[in-house]
Amino acid sequence: MGKTYAPALANIYLRRFDVTIKELGADFLPYYFRFIDDTFMIWLGTLDQFKVFEGYVNNLIPDIHVTFTVRSMLIEYLDVVAYTHTLILQTMV
Numbered sequence: 001m002g003k004t005y006a007p008a009l010a011n012i013y014l015r016r017f018d019v020t021i022k023e024l025g026a027d028f029l030p031y032y033f034r035f036i037d038d039t040f041m042i043w044l045g046t047l048d049q050f051k052v053f054e055g056y057v058n059n060l061i062p063d064i065h066v067t068f069t070v071r072s073m074l075i076e077y078l079d080v081v082a083y084t085h086t087l088i089l090q091t092m093v
Helices: 006-024 047-057
Strands: 031-035 038-042 074-077 080-083
Touching: 006 031, 006 047
Parallel strands: none
Antiparallel strands: 031 038, 074 080
8 A cells, every 4th residue: 555654544534434334334234344445344234225325335435436245155354254154943843
């Protein structure tokens, strides 16, 4: 990112961006974290609601475009890949 202080300046600049995203998605966004230019979040709403959210986020700051990758079976963040699975609980009467 150039100078050693550039990440700190980017974090300061994007602080309001992050707060706005958390406020906008408060009902569906229990987890939202950013590390420099990588963001991790878990969305609990529908895919259609997420697309509306994505459109709003990409119009917050005209020069910043956020690329979203939606996955249901695995989560990729930085150098980590976490796989999800569904736990099925069956009961017999």
